[in-house]
Amino acid sequence: MGQQEVLKTVREVLTKYMEARQMRKTHERYALLEYVYNYDGHFDVDTFYKYLKENGCNVSRATVYNTLEVFLDAGLVRKHHFTDKTAHYEKAYFNKSHDHLIILNEEGEIDEILEFCNPRIESIKSDLEKFMNVKIEDHDLYLYAKKKTK
Amino acid sequence: MGQQEVLKTVREVLTKYMEARQMRKTHERYALLEYVYNYDGHFDVDTFYKYLKENGCNVSRATVYNTLEVFLDAGLVRKHHFTDKTAHYEKAYFNKSHDHLIILNEEGEIDEILEFCNPRIESIKSDLEKFMNVKIEDHDLYLYAKKKTK
């Protein structure tokens, strides 16, 4: 699926979400949606805010925060808390659920975030659902690693 | 193993850690270690700070933060970022590595944190280590669930 089709679909998803809630379909929301879906990888709010500025999108920080929460609730982004401090976001639609291998440097700061999939996680989840009598909505698996200096 | 033995051992672990680094063996550090190891479950700094105050331990917030980082580096506590905001800690020594089932209420706030173990996670980790040529130091697996209202 091409990027234009992706954008078309996510715009429709957002439209339906907003209409169902009688929210206003503002330019900012559609604009940010495009920027999110053209952004490759994970980002924190500050990084994204600067990226917007650099690309001629003049929205306020408050709008970035608000809008990302709207997207989150609409299932259009995922939100992560890899370590302390800032939340990280990534586009979610057409982006298969995956887990994260977080490469830390010697100071324990994030160096790189790699994605992987492993079906075993799903069996862990279904085991737990049965055993604990809950409905598991979501999961986060973060593996923290250091590069082998071999 | 009884609680007195646990406390004895973790005090020794802390002592060795501090001696190896020529750190001062302060009353505060040993006191907080006891409070951590007598605390049942997960806690955030503010909760722990209040718990200390209520139990006649008058240390500053700064010391709580500093000391928990010392314990973290010494492997005596684990630190988690379940959701936004505050970090959560728990005692780590003699406390088998486990994963977390986070029960959310309808507002998406933490209602309860349950622990579980599942060996499959270890095989995911060893797969990844081989495949990505990294050394995985740690992992966090959080399952977010809602209670079945049946």
Added chain:
DNA sequence: ATATTTGCAAAGAGTTTGCATCATA
């Protein structure tokens, strides 16, 4: 027309830091 959303700046929450004081080695 009117009520939601935006933008800005100020407030909040959690954490870290600077500095004087204290106490371990």
Added chain:
DNA sequence: TATGATGCAAACTCTTTGCAAATAT
């Protein structure tokens, strides 16, 4: 006694909020 640790408050970072202005419905 000399340096690391503590305690306090101020600073800092990330996020949320209040309010006036803008704008979608």
